[in-house]
Amino acid sequence: MRRHRRKLDEETTYWLSYSDMMAGLLLTFVLIIAFTLLQAKVQFDLDEQKLIGKEQELIIQSDALEKERQTIASQQKLLDQQTLTMSQQQKTLEEQEEELIRQESAIKMQSDEIAKQQKMLEELRKTLADQQIKLDNIIGVRGELIEELKREFDRSNMNIKVDEQTGAITFDSSILYDYSKDDLKDSGKDFLDEFTPRYLRILMGPKYRQYVAEIIIEGHTDDAGTYIYNLDLSQRRALSVADYILDEKNGVISKDSIEALEKILTVNGKSYSNPVYKPGTNEIDPDASRRVEFLFRLKDEEMIQEMMEILSTEING
Numbered sequence: 114m115r116r117h118r119r120k121l122d123e124e125t126t127y128w129l130s131y132s133d134m135m136a137g138l139l140l141t142f143v144l145i146i147a148f149t150l151l152q153a154k155v156q157f158d159l160d161e162q163k164l165i166g167k168e169q170e171l172i173i174q175s176d177a178l179e180k181e182r183q184t185i186a187s188q189q190k191l192l193d194q195q196t197l198t199m200s201q202q203q204k205t206l207e208e209q210e211e212e213l214i215r216q217e218s219a220i221k222m223q224s225d226e227i228a229k230q231q232k233m234l235e236e237l238r239k240t241l242a243d244q245q246i247k248l249d250n251i252i253g254v255r256g257e258l259i260e261e262l263k264r265e266f267d268r269s270n271m272n273i274k275v276d277e278q279t280g281a282i283t284f285d286s287s288i289l290y291d292y293s294k295d296d297l298k299d300s301g302k303d304f305l306d307e308f309t310p311r312y313l314r315i316l317m318g319p320k321y322r323q324y325v326a327e328i329i330i331e332g333h334t335d336d337a338g339t340y341i342y343n344l345d346l347s348q349r350r351a352l353s354v355a356d357y358i359l360d361e362k363n364g365v366i367s368k369d370s371i372e373a374l375e376k377i378l379t380v381n382g383k384s385y386s387n388p389v390y391k392p393g394t395n396e397i398d399p400d401a402s403r404r405v406e407f408l409f410r411l412k413d414e415e416m417i418q419e420m421m422e423i424l425s426t427e428i429n430g
Contacts, residue, residue, distance in 0.1 A: 258316070269307075281408045282408075290350060333402060335397065343385050345382070350382070
């Protein structure tokens with residue numbers, strides 16, 4: 114019995130020791146697991162903190178990147194604006210260059226035109242100088258011719274006045290015609306018989322014949338009636354004077370003089386386009402307006418006048 118109890122006690126003691134050992138092992142394992150879990154928890158917390166830090170760092174980097182992106186976008190926008198401005202400036206510069214080219218072309222054309230006009234002006238001045246010589250000569254001839262006409266008719270009893278500027282000779286149409294008529298009266302024929310040879314002897318004589326380009330007979334009326342009526346009347350009156358002078362049967366001038374006169378004679382009717390006014394008034398003098406005029410034109414007068422007008426226009430323009 115003792116032996117059995119003893120044996121039983123020994124067995125019990127053995128299992129208790131094993132159990133303690135197992136409990137200790139289990140506790141050790143538990144401790145190890147707990148430590149491992151704790152260590153894992155600590156590592157997790159550390160990793161989580163690191164992750165949070167990285168997330169925050171990423172957020173910061175993302176914010177910085179966003180700011181940088183916005184900065185780049187702003188810079189890109191500014192660059193685009195600057196590019197657009199440069200493009201506009203380049204376009205403006207090109208337009209200015211084109212305008213400059215056009216202006217240079219216009220200036221060259223103006224310079225060429227000015228040079229052309231200067232050349233023309235020099236030619237005109239030279240022409241004017243040449244024409245001035247002719248003009249001086251003509252003026253001298255005109256002056257001498259007028260003086261000779263005045264001397265011729267001042268000492269006559271024909272009551273003829275010679276215009277000191279133009280040399281025109283005017284006489285009252287009542288000497289030649291009845292009122293509103295164009296048939297020459299006998300007194301008119303007598304007047305022309307005396308006047309015409311003396312007038313043509315001077316103008317168509319050897320001294321002045323080479324200078325005389327035209328002899329003009331003009332008829333004038335007062336303003337009674339229509340313009341057309343008076344135009345026809347003035348024309349017929351001037352023509353009746355020419356017809357009488359040029360009719361060889363009338364014997365006013367010689368046949369040779371008739372042939373010479375026909376080459377330079379012009380007959381005009383002026384109606385009442387050039388009336389004579391009473392002195393110091395704007396009232397037409399009908400008696401003085403009814404008249405016949407003998408005028409002459411010297412050679413080169415019109416050409417010289419035209420050249421002077423052209424030159425004056427060129428200089429003033």
